[in-house]
Amino acid sequence: MRNTRFRAVVVALSALVLASVAWTAGPAPGGLDRFKALSGEWVAAEDGEMVQKGDLVAKYSLTGAGTAVVEEVFPGSPHAMTTVYHMDGSDLVLTHYCMSGNQPRMRAKAPSGTRVAFAFDGGTNIDPRKDKHMHEATFEFLGDSEIRTTWIEFDQGKPAMTVAMHLVRKTS
Numbered sequence: 001m002r003n004t005r006f007r008a009v010v011v012a013l014s015a016l017v018l019a020s021v022a023w024t025a026g027p028a029p030g031g032l033d034r035f036k037a038l039s040g041e042w043v044a045a046e047d048g049e050m051v052q053k054g055d056l057v058a059k060y061s062l063t064g065a066g067t068a069v070v071e072e073v074f075p076g077s078p079h080a081m082t083t084v085y086h087m088d089g090s091d092l093v094l095t096h097y098c099m100s101g102n103q104p105r106m107r108a109k110a111p112s113g114t115r116v117a118f119a120f121d122g123g124t125n126i127d128p129r130k131d132k133h134m135h136e137a138t139f140e141f142l143g144d145s146e147i148r149t150t151w152i153e154f155d156q157g158k159p160a161m162t163v164a165m166h167l168v169r170k171t172s
Contacts, residue, residue, distance in 0.1 A: 011093045031111035034141055035069040038064060041170040045146070050074075057167055085093060094118055096134050101162045102126045104133045114141045120154075129157045145169035 038060040045052040051057055052169055059072045068086040082097040092108035102125040105117035118137040126133045135154035146168050153161040 002158070010019070012126070022087070029118050031108060032085065032087055034111075034116065034139075035071075035092075036066065037144065038069065038071075042147070042167040043170050044167040045168045050163070051165065057165060092116065092118075093121070093122075094137070096137075098134060100132055102131065102133050104135065106134075106137060115139070116141075128154065131155075132160065135159070 039062060041056060042058040042060070044053050044057050045054045047053050054077065057073065059075050061070050062068070063070050063084075064086070068084055071083040071085070073081045075082070079099045081099050083094050084097075085092065085094045087093070088107070092111060094106050096104050096106070098104065102123060104123035104126060105121045107121040109117050109119050116139045119163070120128065120133075120135045123133065123165060125131075128135070132153055132155045134151050136152040138149075138150045139147060140149075146166075149165050149167065151163045152159050153163070157163075
């Protein structure tokens, strides 16, 4: 009888340990793992207003022991910009360091499936009622090596410009 109880306790403790390991090793909440998987270089999949097919458009890397993703857009160009993605509690957030000299923050609105949409959530050096700033961003994850991004700039409190890019992972 004592041996049976001991086995039951061992089985129960083993189940708790395995559940704990599975929980901690699982995907980060809110979609950060999708952004972590972007690590590497990304090129334009097609010609656009600002890029030509094959142009290097973005570099993604991890920082902060894997707790944040750094995106550099148009690296090495005069209009290079950086965006940092990370968790704020259970929310996925970003801060975009824009060539306009402002830093809009955005918060993901219920990321699900293959789409993550961000909405303006404050920032520095911005009066959102009058200053130009990135106000919304959407990422569509089309596969492990293909994404579409759409960024919407506001000016005078209204949408003024949309920048859409179709990117593929650089293969060599």
